Amino acid sequence: MTNKARDHILARLRSHSTPTMAAPIRSEAIPDEPWSQAESLQRFTERLHAVRAEVHRAERSTWPEVLRAVCREKGVLNLLLSRQTPWGVEIHQDSSGLPPLRSYDAPIEDWKYDLFHDIDAALTSTLGGIAETGSLILWPNRDEPRLMSLVPPVHIAILEIDKLYTTFAAAVAAQGWTTQGMPANALLISGPSKSADIEQTLAYGVHGPKSLVVIVVG
């Protein structure tokens, strides 16, 4: 049935002798005003604050301190993070002052209940950030699977400041998304989960994390 459907649909689309409407030439994008790093960070922070996300600044040497403060302030009971990322390795070397650490070591099928019911917060790295919209770029992988940034109520993300791009288009071009091949799942995350489906009134923490904390490092 489906192959027949395919052939019929394509044949119908190709059968028209009338030329389809002439497509306009795509104009060149207006070149983005180059933003300084400070301007980019300011815009990024404003955008995230507007949707109730937190943004903290940290140095390479001090970010674990910021993480500890965030966990304390939020009363985080346990923290899911990778053992493989540089950030994860650093924390595993010295986890003093942090809640118990958990790892995503096994496929979801082996520990789905715990992930859904027991994990309080997750820490992930990011591939970069987008200043214009206040977005984080995540390419989940075997070290930091997709559900880390979705299921736990608190998502803490680390963004290196030199990976903060002006626009989504700039990030796609600079990082060569097309040439390097897309991951199974790529994400832009721009705040905690929210909905305005009841009376157009914003409510946070619908199905994804209730809070998003970004630590900007560097």
Add this chain to the structure above:
Amino acid sequence: MSSAFHERVVENLAKAQVRGNFRRAMDGLMQHRLDQFPDTAELEHLRDEAFAIRAQALSQLPDLLEQLEQRCTDNGIQVHWAETTEEGNQIVLDIMQRHAATSMIKGKSMVSEEMGMNQFLEAHGVECLESDLGEFIIQLAGERPSHIVAPAIHKSRQEVARLFNEKFPDIPYTENIEELTQAARKILRERFYAAPVGISGVNFAVAETGTLCLVENEGNGRMCTSVPPVHIAVTGIEKVVAQLSDIPPLLSILTRSATGQPITTYFNMITAPRRAGEKDGPREVHLVLLDNGRSRIYSDPELLATLRCIRCGACINHCPVYVRIGGHSYGTVYPGPIGSILEPQRSGLDKLGELPQASTLCGACGEVCPVRIPLPRLINRLRYEAVRKDAGTVKGAGSQRKPAEAVLWRGWSWAASHGGLYRLAGQVATRLRRLLPSRLGPWTQVRHAPKIASKTLHERLKELGVDDK
């Protein structure tokens, strides 16, 4: 105007509460959109760009569909084609039966509404659960979406509160929106956890990379596409774009036009099922490409513009008719201006020929459309086709033709093209002006009847000494 449509309009106009809900919501959405485009030049440039991307994609549609199929297949996504909604539903059911799945959880998808997927699957013993908060609410109420972006926009918080209380008596009654939202989170989390199959729509499908893009705020779309072991995405064949670099401008104009957000919370790009070594994500991803009349629309060089739509809902939000009669009056999956051109093309003017009349032709829809669909022109085109048997490409063309009306207009046309006769008719009308009744049916229910002047324009100008030549 007979008809079920007319009856629904009358019924919905009488619901003061619902009309108030729509007015408030649409005013908010229009303002939010306006706030997103402070720079008109930037907006118009972005509209040009979005128009070009969508028009170019449509001009190579069959090639792009084949490319998309090839890339998706290379990536491990299984591609299915459906000419009709029945075929689409059967494909979904077959996949579910292969996995012995008796339930599914769905992220918001208008194409699945178009397919009547829930009704079909439930008739085959599959439990269907909507997970978008708005869709969840209207599913509980046994209703259909009244807006393509905000499906429960017609409901007040009190109505939602009563509904939750009735369906979930264990949860304490509350009219607090945060608490209602948290209640839905709790209920649906367990369902995401257990669901064997997740279903979603697609906002954009990228032919170059075989990537399915989903735009959402709640995280339910991500849940549906990453927790269950099987993900089935359904989309219309027109949603394909050529390349990844087309996505940033389309995403930007979509979210800003739709809800006035610079971006949604989540932009989810799915290119493959779980890869070797990955610890989560669905093991199977299916893409169902639905035609359902789209290839027919594609054959008309003017009506083809209908297929550029990216489903932002801006035309709906700005429509003075929609805001008054509400989404349910249309009786179709897609309401408002886009629905009034799309639905009659699909179902035929004989069935839905009245919908193009549900417009004042004020032009707002065409002005806000992010991909420059000339909605007023297409509405006019369908009005024309509805009453012409000789010039139609749309199914059911000529079906709305009324002999008396046709004679009247032919007479008008004839008189207007014969100067002497036209002047004479004008003079007769002015002399007999007192015979014009003060009640002219529905027109004078809310207006005064027009008064005809005592002299025609020609006569006045002649008195002023203007040369008639």
